Amino acid sequence: PYGFIRVNKLSFRDFNIKHKPKADTDVIVAKEMPKPVLEGFATNNLVFLIHISSSMNSAEKFPVLKESLKYLVNQFRPTDRVAILTFSSGVREVLPSTAAENKALILKTIDDLTFGSSTQGAAAIDFAYKTAQKNFIANGNNRIILASDGLFTSGEKDYKKMEKYIQQGAEKNIAISMFLFGNNTDYVTSKLKELSRKGNGNFASILSVEEGKKHMLEEAQAVKN
Numbered sequence: 187p188y189g190f191i192r193v194n195k196l197s198f199r200d201f202n203i204k205h206k207p208k209a210d211t212d213v214i215v216a217k218e219m220p221k222p223v224l225e226g227f228a229t230n231n232l233v234f235l236i237h238i239s240s241s242m243n244s245a246e247k248f249p250v251l252k253e254s255l256k257y258l259v260n261q262f263r264p265t266d267r268v269a270i271l272t273f274s275s276g277v278r279e280v281l282p283s284t285a286a287e288n289k290a291l292i293l294k295t296i297d298d299l300t301f302g303s304s305t306q307g308a309a310a311i312d313f314a315y316k317t318a319q320k321n322f323i324a325n326g327n328n329r330i331i332l333a334s335d336g337l338f339t340s341g342e343k344d345y346k347k348m349e350k351y352i353q354q355g356a357e358k359n360i361a362i363s364m365f366l367f368g369n370n371t372d373y374v375t376s377k378l379k380e381l382s383r384k385g386n387g388n389f390a391s392i393l394s395v396e397e398g399k400k401h402m403l404e405e406a407q408a409v410k411n
Contacts, residue, residue, distance in 0.1 A: 223403060224407065226410060227406065227411060228325060228409035229263075230327045231267050231283070232268045234255060234268060234269070234331050236299065237274070237338050238299065240301050242334075247367040252296055252297065255296050255333075258405070258406060259293055262289065264285060265286070265287075268284060269318075273306060273338070277309050277313040307348055312347075314332070315354070315358075325409075329387065329408060330361070330387075332365070334367070334378075335366065336374050352381055352385040355385060362382060364381060364387065366378055367392050369393070
């Protein structure tokens with residue numbers, strides 16, 4: 187059936203069949219969500235090896251280290267794992283390898299870190315490699331992140347032991363990166379650079395939280411899927 191539309195002078199007439207949408211109201215453009223920073227990177231098996239001698243007790247060292255580590259933990263995926271070891275006169279496992287789904291526990295462990303006394307570097311590195319090996323992830327990012335404010339040995343003999351453990355670890359596809367917090371001498375810097383190079387890792391001197399965040403994130407992005 188057909189009908190008729192009565193049109194008079196007072197009627198509003200718009201016989202356009204197509205209606206052009208108003209760009210500011212009718213069309214909603216979906217914004218692309220930013221990708222997670224660890225998307226496309228291998229699952230992490232990280233060991234934080236943290237130097238807690240009393241010399242770390244200054245504003246540009248321990249607080250910067252803690253904030254940098256916590257930032258990294260907050261980027262983790264539930265399947266990423268981290269263990270936390272501390273060393274001074276001895277080595278202590280303050281957190282066994284833990285999945286990042288337990289993020290609150292990991293962050294609390296970092297917050298609760300305190301200081302020790304003198305330093306034994308070789309024993310600490312040996313312990314860290316054993317921890318990484320025990321939780322090794324095939325095709326993953328198996329890596330030790332050592333944070334210190336200086337040369338953490340008791341002499342050349344201890345340094346040679348560290349070199350040995352680092353070279354053995356590299357052969358097992360476990361890398362070690364070394365981050366130096368606060369200013370230090372060229373001698374210390376060169377020694378740590380050399381150790382990290384032999385361990386297939388990275389080295390950086392960190393003087394601010396922003397620098398710390400950047401370098402920590404790079405460690406978790408070291409291996410792509």
